[in-house]
Each structure stands twice: as C-alpha cells, then as structure tokens.
Amino acid sequence: MEDVGNKFFQLLLQNSLLQDVELDEHNNITHCKMHDLVHDLAGDILKSKLFDPKSVGGENLSQVRYFGWDSPSNQIDKINEPRRLCTLFWRSDISKDMLLSFQFLRVLNLSESGIKKLSASIGKLIYLRYLDLSNTLITALPNSICKLYNLQTFRVNDCSLLKELPDEMGNMISLRHIYYKSYRDTPSWGSWCISNEHFQMPLNMGQLTCLQTLQFFKVGSEKGRQIEELGCLKNLRGELTINSLQLVRNREEAGRAYLQEKPNIYKLAYLWSHDESEGCEINDEYVLDGLQPHPNLENLAVVDYLGTRFPSWFTEELLPNLVKLKLSGCKKCKEIPSLGQLKFLRHLELIGFHELECVGPKFYGVEVNNIGSSSNNANIQVFPLLKELVLKDMPSLTEWKGMELLPTRTGGRDGLGVRMFPVLEKLIISKCPLLKSTPNQFEVLRELEIEGVDSEMPLLNLCSNLTSLVKLVVEV
Numbered sequence: 001m002e003d004v005g006n007k008f009f010q011l012l013l014q015n016s017l018l019q020d021v022e023l024d025e026h027n028n029i030t031h032c033k034m035h036d037l038v039h040d041l042a043g044d045i046l047k048s049k050l051f052d053p054k055s056v057g058g059e060n061l062s063q064v065r066y067f068g069w070d071s072p073s074n075q076i077d078k079i080n081e082p083r084r085l086c087t088l089f090w091r092s093d094i095s096k097d098m099l100l101s102f103q104f105l106r107v108l109n110l111s112e113s114g115i116k117k118l119s120a121s122i123g124k125l126i127y128l129r130y131l132d133l134s135n136t137l138i139t140a141l142p143n144s145i146c147k148l149y150n151l152q153t154f155r156v157n158d159c160s161l162l163k164e165l166p167d168e169m170g171n172m173i174s175l176r177h178i179y180y181k182s183y184r185d186t187p188s189w190g191s192w193c194i195s196n197e198h199f200q201m202p203l204n205m206g207q208l209t210c211l212q213t214l215q216f217f218k219v220g221s222e223k224g225r226q227i228e229e230l231g232c233l234k235n236l237r238g239e240l241t242i243n244s245l246q247l248v249r250n251r252e253e254a255g256r257a258y259l260q261e262k263p264n265i266y267k268l269a270y271l272w273s274h275d276e277s278e279g280c281e282i283n284d285e286y287v288l289d290g291l292q293p294h295p296n297l298e299n300l301a302v303v304d305y306l307g308t309r310f311p312s313w314f315t316e317e318l319l320p321n322l323v324k325l326k327l328s329g330c331k332k333c334k335e336i337p338s339l340g341q342l343k344f345l346r347h348l349e350l351i352g353f354h355e356l357e358c359v360g361p362k363f364y365g366v367e368v369n370n371i372g373s374s375s376n377n378a379n380i381q382v383f384p385l386l387k388e389l390v391l392k393d394m395p396s397l398t399e400w401k402g403m404e405l406l407p408t409r410t411g412g413r414d415g416l417g418v419r420m421f422p423v424l425e426k427l428i429i430s431k432c433p434l435l436k437s438t439p440n441q442f443e444v445l446r447e448l449e450i451e452g453v454d455s456e457m458p459l460l461n462l463c464s465n466l467t468s469l470v471k472l473v474v475e476v
Helices: 002-014 036-046 073-078 096-101 120-124 143-147 167-171 227-232 251-255 284-290 457-463
Strands: 018-023 029-034 087-089 107-109 130-132 153-155 177-179 216-218 238-243 265-271 299-303 324-328 347-351 388-392 426-430 447-451 471-475
Touching: 002 018, 029 036, 096 120, 120 143, 143 167, 216 227, 227 251, 251 284, 447 457
Parallel strands: 087 107, 107 130, 130 153, 153 177, 216 238, 238 265, 265 299, 299 324, 324 347, 347 388, 388 426, 426 447, 447 471
Antiparallel strands: 018 029
C-alpha cells in the first residue's frame, strides 16, 4: 500500500498540487507544501469531522472523528460520541479511562506529550493502526501493547529513557514500520535510542513478515534473536543497522540474513562489539563475507571490524551504486580495498586502520600493468565523483602514493594519463603522525584540513598544486 500511496503522491506532485519538495541525501521526499486549492478542499471535506472549538455546543459534535494538536484539550470531553473518534493527537498525560473511552481509535499520537508511563489499557485499542510515543519520558512499555495485532506503524524515536522493547512484539503480525532511532547529538551512522547496553531484540522478529522499516537489529545468541530472523523479513527497505556481529559464528550463519536478496535497503551499517581481552577467536572476515548486500546499496558503514582484509564483494561490479562509505575501527587491516572505480562514490571515510602503512595502487582499482597498454589513458579516472575524503587515526601510515609515479608495462612513467580525484573538494587528514608523502593531483580541492601529522612534507606536497583552495586548517 506504500507503493500505491507513493504513486498517488507523485501524481499530485506532477500536477503541482503538491509543491516545493525537500529531499534527503538519498532523494527521498521529506517535506512538501500543499497547494492552496488542495488545502481548501481538504479543509472543506474535514470540516464536519474535525473538532472545531467554534462549533462547541453545536449539532455537529457527534460527527467528530479527528482531534488534532490545535484542538483545545480541555474540551475533549464535549465530544458527544467518543467511540466515533478515529484520530487523536494529544500532548499531555493520558489516563486509563480516557483511553478506554476511545476504543475505536485508528491513530494515536502522543509524541512530545511528556508522559512517563503508558497504561496497560492500551492493549484494548484493538483497531489501532498507528501509535507514536516519540520524545516522551517512558521507561518501559506494557506487555499488553503486543495485543495490538492490527498496528502497522510504531514510533518510539528519541525515547532516551526506554530500556527495552516488549519480548512478545513478534506477535504483532501487522507491523510494517518500527522507528526507534535517536536524532539528538548522535552520529549519522546507526544511531538508535535505546541506551541499555544489555538491550536484546524482542523474540522471533522474523514472524513480522510485513515489516518494511526496521532501523536497528541487535544480534543475540539465543534462538529467536539470531541474525537469521532478518532472513524472513523479505520486504525490508530504507536503512538498517546490525549490531553485535561478533555473535555470528560463521559465513553460513551470516548468509541467512539474505541481505543480498533485499533490493530496497539503501543504507546499511555493520557493527562489531569485541571484548578483545577475552582472547576469543575472531571470525569477522567470514561473517562480513556472508553479509554481501544487494547491488542497489547506496550507503555502507563497517565499524570495529577486526578482519585483516575485506571480502571480494568490495568491488565496482558488486557495489555499483555506492555513494557513501565509512570504514572505521578496522585496527587489523593492513590494506584498503579497491575503491577507486566506484563510479558514484561521493563520500569516503577511512578511520582507525592502525596497521596500515601504505596507501598504494590497489586502493585505486587500476591495474598498473594495463596503464599505457592502450591509447585510452586519458579516459581512466580514479574516484571520478568523490567529493569528500577523510583519512583519520592511522598511526602507522607513512606513505600515500599517487598514480602519477607508477611505472607502466612499457617501462615509462605514463601514469600522468590517469586523472585522480577529478572533483574532490574536501580532504581531511587527521592523526597520521608518521605520514611523509601524499599525492598532489587534486584539481579542484577547496577545503584542506591537516591535524596530527608530524612531518611538514604532506602539507607542502598537497599545497604545491592547489589553485582552488578557499579553506586551510592546520593543527600540530
């Protein structure tokens, strides 16, 4: 039904009945403006069904079906037939009796209401389709909420005091969207709102076969909380963060998430949480190999991965649509995967490669022996659309080679025919104290930040050929 609704939305957009759309980084529409004609029409249709304080005492109160934030809360008891109410937006405490008087609600929005506890009588609202508890002070949810078998959308964004979700949520078989992210001062990669480090996913989430939005999944060791629960969720779309991947035992178990068969996921984050003092076996390489995503993926983060190399699916052929990539905390990796031929990559962060000593030819994804073997040198581009590059926390990095000094099979120095970083605008190098050399092929670089680099040579080399620089930050 979301796809059908989107078609209607696009139709209204094409006819300018919806206007001034705002897009996110993945070109999803986040906001738009309603044309005055549409606004007036909607207002006229809702006129008799929306609670209007001017009509209090009038004859139309028996038809009220919608009570919005603009409606006066102190007059809600004047609704003649509360059982007809379908939509309630409420920004103060809500009692058990009040919930029971609106048993036919389809939409209940309590976001920013300041409530600290939700009555167990919420389970009586069996017709509820949409429930929003975001930005509240709730610390726990009643188990009765799992009896809302018709609930389709459940939101608990920014509920920082909420420690867990009810264990029996797997019974809410109509759920299509679960939102529980945190947007307050959190990184854009895999932020989530439940702060309890001992948090576990509800049991048997794989039973929610209608689920499309699941922003976060924490792997558990117990049956019903393992990564295979994701395998049954064939309709997942949007973004997904998978945490505690150290509990996945091998490639086969990781493969049971069937991420390669989920074409509508455009943003993925893989997070490990190793306790290195335990001295347990590290199988991260096999696990990451089994987590190959669908080629439609646009945004990928790999965090605290302790493998020594990256899997073979880190290629242009298998990640052809990747736009943003972050590899962080990869302490044991001695080389970076071949990324230079990712044609749509615009943002790249490489952080915490503690054993990396040299960034060289493999990084660019161009076979050295083939350079100069044809007359098409000028057509070879490395990172053709990359706008921002971050190299950070690499204590062993001493050399960052460019392509211009690489010999070809003819024995010459024809690497100059390769265009490196043709559109790179921002470069950040931080906490790389041993770095001595860098490329200087940055044609349109506008912002350069260097911090924690002992040698002055990287700065001198970078600045020797910059004509577009407008911002330079240097910190010792």
